[in-house]
Amino acid sequence: MSGARRIEEGVRRPDRVTLRLDGADLAACPGESVLAALVASGARRLRDDREGTARGAFCNMGTCSECTVWVRKGAAAWVRRRACLVPVEADLCVLTHAPEAT
Amino acid sequence: MTPGSSHPDILIVGGGLLGCASAWHLARRGLRVALVEQSQVNAGASGQNAGSLHFQIERRFLEQGEEAASDAARIVSLNRLAIAEWQGLEDMLGRGLDIAMHGGLMVAETEAEMALLAFKVARENALGLPTRLLDADELRARAPCLSPHLAGAAWLAEEGHANPRILAGAFAQQAAREGAVIACGARLTGLAMQADGQYRATIEGLDGLGEVTTPRVLLASGHWSARLAGLLGLNLPLYPVPLMMNVTERGEQVLPFLVQHVGQRLSMKQSEDGNFLIGGGWPSRFRRRADGLPDLDRPGEIVEANLLGNLAVAARVMPGLAARSLLRSWTGTTCISADQLPLVGEVGKAPGLFVAAGGSLFTLGPVLARLLAQTIVDGRPADELALFLPDRFAHLNAFAVLP
Numbered sequence: 001m002s003g004a005r006r007i008e009e010g011v012r013r014p015d016r017v018t019l020r021l022d023g024a025d026l027a028a029c030p031g032e033s034v035l036a037a038l039v040a041s042g043a044r045r046l047r048d049d050r051e052g053t054a055r056g057a058f059c060n061m062g063t064c065s066e067c068t069v070w071v072r073k074g075a076a077a078w079v080r081r082r083a084c085l086v087p088v089e090a091d092l093c094v095l096t097h098a099p100e101a102t
Numbered sequence: 103m104t105p106g107s108s109h110p111d112i113l114i115v116g117g118g119l120l121g122c123a124s125a126w127h128l129a130r131r132g133l134r135v136a137l138v139e140q141s142q143v144n145a146g147a148s149g150q151n152a153g154s155l156h157f158q159i160e161r162r163f164l165e166q167g168e169e170a171a172s173d174a175a176r177i178v179s180l181n182r183l184a185i186a187e188w189q190g191l192e193d194m195l196g197r198g199l200d201i202a203m204h205g206g207l208m209v210a211e212t213e214a215e216m217a218l219l220a221f222k223v224a225r226e227n228a229l230g231l232p233t234r235l236l237d238a239d240e241l242r243a244r245a246p247c248l249s250p251h252l253a254g255a256a257w258l259a260e261e262g263h264a265n266p267r268i269l270a271g272a273f274a275q276q277a278a279r280e281g282a283v284i285a286c287g288a289r290l291t292g293l294a295m296q297a298d299g300q301y302r303a304t305i306e307g308l309d310g311l312g313e314v315t316t317p318r319v320l321l322a323s324g325h326w327s328a329r330l331a332g333l334l335g336l337n338l339p340l341y342p343v344p345l346m347m348n349v350t351e352r353g354e355q356v357l358p359f360l361v362q363h364v365g366q367r368l369s370m371k372q373s374e375d376g377n378f379l380i381g382g383g384w385p386s387r388f389r390r391r392a393d394g395l396p397d398l399d400r401p402g403e404i405v406e407a408n409l410l411g412n413l414a415v416a417a418r419v420m421p422g423l424a425a426r427s428l429l430r431s432w433t434g435t436t437c438i439s440a441d442q443l444p445l446v447g448e449v450g451k452a453p454g455l456f457v458a459a460g461g462s463l464f465t466l467g468p469v470l471a472r473l474l475a476q477t478i479v480d481g482r483p484a485d486e487l488a489l490f491l492p493d494r495f496a497h498l499n500a501f502a503v504l505p
Contacts, residue, residue, distance in 0.1 A: 050375060065429050068351055080351065080427055098354070 006040045020093040028088045035060060035067045035083035038094075046096050060084050070095040107283040110136035112318040112478065113303055115290050115330060117141075118148035119266075120458040121322035122273035122284075123471030124478075129280035131479050136314060137274075137282060138305050140289040140326075144270035147324050150434030151464045152347055152369045152381040153266040154360055155188055155201075157181040158208050158233055158258050159222050160462070161364055163442070177443070178229040180466065180486060185260045187469040195272045199264055200374050206261025206360035207236075207245060209419055210253045215365040219256045222364070233258045247356040249421050261360045263371040263379075266464055273471075288312075293319065293333040295452060295505035318478065320456040325398065325437035327445075327459040334452055337498040339440035340459055344402030346386040346433045348412060350426040352376035357420070366415045378423060384412040386433035402433040436461040446470050446490040447483050451499040457492050 006029075016027040019037060028037035035057055038044075045054040046067060057067035067083040072093040083094070112128060114121045117139025129135045139145070159178065185203075192199050210216045219235060226233045236244065237254045244257070278284055285307060292304030296315075303314040321327040325342035357372040368382035386402030409431055417424045437459060439445055444460025458474050473484040483491055 065351060 006036075017088065017090040019088060022094070022096055030088050030090070032088050033084050034069065034071070034081075034086040034088055034092070034094055037088050038067075038069075038083060038096075043096065057084060070097075070099055072099075107134070107136040107285075108312065108314055110134045110283070110314065110316050112136070112320060113138065113301070113314050113316045114320045114322055115303075116146075116321065116323035116326070117143040117270065117274065117284065117286060118146050118322060118324060119144075119270045119273070119467040120148075120463060120471055120474075121320070122270045122277060123468055124320060124322060124458065124475055125277035125282045125284065126273045126280060127472055127475030128478060129277050129282040131475065133479070135277065135282035136316070137277070137284045138288040138290055138307075139284070139286045142286050143274045143284070144267070147434050147436045147461075148270045148464070148467070149266050150347065150432060151266050151436065152371075152379060153263045153464060154206075154362075154369050154371065155184075155203060155260075155262045155264060155465050156206060156360060156362060156369070157185055157231065157261055157465070158206065158256055158362070159226060161208075161362065161367070164218060164222060164364065177489065178226060178231050180469065180489070182231060183486060184466050184469045187472065188264070189260075191468055195276055197272055199269055199272060201262070201264040202358070202374070203260055203262035204358040205257060205259045206362065207241070207248075207255040207257055208362045208364050209241070209248065209255040210364050211251065211418075212253060212365065216253045219254065219364050223256050231258070245357070245359060245361075247420055247422055248361070249419055252419065256364070263360050263373075264464075265374070269464075269468075290330055290333075293330065295334060297505055299453060299505070301454065318454045318456065320458060320474075320478075322458045324459055324461075325435055327457055328437075329398075331449070331455075331457070334455070334504065335502050336449060336452060336455075336504075337495075337502075338445060338449075338457060338459075338492065339495050339498060340437045340445065340461075341439075342388075342396075342398050342435050343438050343461065344386040344388050344433055344435050345381070346384055346402070346404055346408065346412070346431055347379065347381040348409070348431045349373075349429050350378040350380070350423065351429050353378065353426060356422070361419060363415065363419060367412070368415045368419060370416050370420065377429065378416075378426065380412060380416045380423075382412060382415070384408040398435065402435065404431055404433060440495065444470070444490050445492040445495075446474055447477060447487050447492055449499070450493045450496055451502050452504055460490075 013029045019026045044056045058064040069083045070078045071081045072078045078099045111133040114137040125135045125137045223233045234257045241255045288307035291306045301319045305312045328338045328340040331338045361370040388396035391397045439460045446458045449455045476484045
C-alpha cells in the first residue's frame with residue numbers, strides 16, 4: 001500500500017518529527033497516534049500468526065491489542081504498548097517485533 | 103428447526119461441548135439428532151473455560167478432608183480414560199485442536215502443602231495414575247520459569263491444555279456432516295411428557311415457534327439444565343457458579359506445562375500463540391435483576407479483588423508474569439452439583455430424559471459424551487458412568503408427577 005493515507009488537503013498539521021520504525025526513519029506528526037503514523041507509512045502488517053497469515057490493527061481504540069508494538073523514548077527501556085494509544089513525539093523508537101529478535 | 107427434524111430420535115438442548123460431542127457420537131451411530139442452542143455453538147462455559155486438561159485429583163476435593171478426597175479418587179479411573187480420549191481426539195475429528203499434553207505441575211509453596219501433595223500422589227499411584235512428587239530442585243530443573251521459592255510439585259506427564267474456542271465447534275461440524283440438525287438461535291421454551299411417554303418440546307427460533315416430538319431429550323445446557331428440567335417438574339441439583347479468566351499478551355514460549363497450585367486457586371498455561379491464560383476458579387459476581395435475584399442469563403461482573411488475587415498468585419508462582427500486560431479478563435458461568443460430581447445419564451423418573459452437566463467438564467467432556475452416547479444407544483448405563491448417574495439424587499424427584 002502506498003503512503004497516501006493521511007489527509008493533507010485543507011488540514012493544517014504541526015511540523016513533522018522523525019520516528020525510528022524498525023530501524024528506519026519515519027516522518028510523522030506529533031500528537032497523532034503511533035498507529036496512525038504506521039498506517040500512513042504503509043506498515044499495516046504488524047505480525048504473522050502461526051499459520052503465516054498477516055495480522056494488523058483492528059479496532060484502533062485500545063481494545064483488540066492487535067497493534068501492540070515495542071516503544072522506547074530516548075534511552076529508556078523498551079516497553080510494550082498499543083500503538084493506537086501512544087502519541088507520536090520526537091525521539092521515539094518503535095519496533096513491530098520483540099527487541100531481542102532485532 | 104427444519105421440517106425433517108420435528109420427529110428426531112433425540113433432541114439435544116445445548117450447543118456446548120457435551121451437546122455437540124454427544125450429537126456427533128449419536129449421529130454416527132445412526133440416530134436422527136436435532137440439537138437446539140439458544141445462542142451460538144460454544145457460546146457458554148464450554149468456550150469460556152480455562153481449557154485445562156487436568157487429571158490429578160483437584161484441589162477443591164482435597165480441601166474438604168479425607169472423605170471427599172476418597173470420593174474424588176473414584177474419578178481417577180475415569181481420568182485415565184479421558185487421557186486416552188484426548189490423545190486420540192485430533193485423529194478422530196481429523197483436525198488440529200491445539201491439544202498440548204506436555205505435562206502438568208501442581209505446585210506447593212509450603213511444607214504443609216508438600217505433605218498434602220504427598221498424600222495425594224500416594225492415593226493416585228494406588229489408583230494407577232502415575233503422578234510423581236518433585237522436590238524443589240527437580241521442579242526448578244523441569245520448569246526454570248517458575249519461582250525458586252516453590253517447595254515442589256506433583257507431576258503428571260499426560261496433563262496439558264487444549265483450545266476451548268475450537269473444540270465444541272469441531273464436534274458440531276462433524277455432527278452436521280453425519281446428518282445431525284443443529285439449530286442456533288433456537289430456545290427450548292416448553293417441555294412436557296405426553297401420555298405415550300414421548301416428549302413434546304416447544305422451540306422458539308428464528309422462524310417462530312416450532313414443536314418437536316421425540317422419545318429422548320438430552321439436557322446438555324450447563325447451569326440452565328436445572329431450569330429446563332424444571333419445565334417437567336423435575337429437580338436437578340445443579341447450581342450456577344460465575345467465574346473469571348484472564349489472558350496476557352503473547353510472549354516467548356517458556357511454559358509448556360499446565361500449572362496448578364495445591365493450596366491456591368490457580369490454573370496457568372501458555373497458549374500455542376504465546377499468551378498466558380490465568381484462572382483457577384476465582385469467582386465473578388452475578389449482576390442483579392430488577393427483582394433483586396441474580397441474573398443468570400448475563401455474564402458475571404469482574405470482582406476486582408479477585409482479579410488482583412488471581413494475578414498475584416500467578417505472578418508469585420511465575421515471577422516473569424509480572425512484566426507482562428493483561429490483555430483481557432472475561433467471565434463465564436459454570437455449575438456445581440450438590441456432591442461436586444457431574445450428572446451424566448438418564449433421569450429414572452422420566453425415561454428418555456438424559457442430562458450431561460455439572461461443571462468442570464472440559465477435561466472429561468469428550469469421554470463423557472462418548473459414554474453417554476453408548477448409554478443412549480445401548481439402553482443401559484455404561485459402567486464407567488456409575489459414579490455420575492443422576493439417580494443418586496432420585497429422592498429429589500420422589501414427588502414429581504409425570505406425564
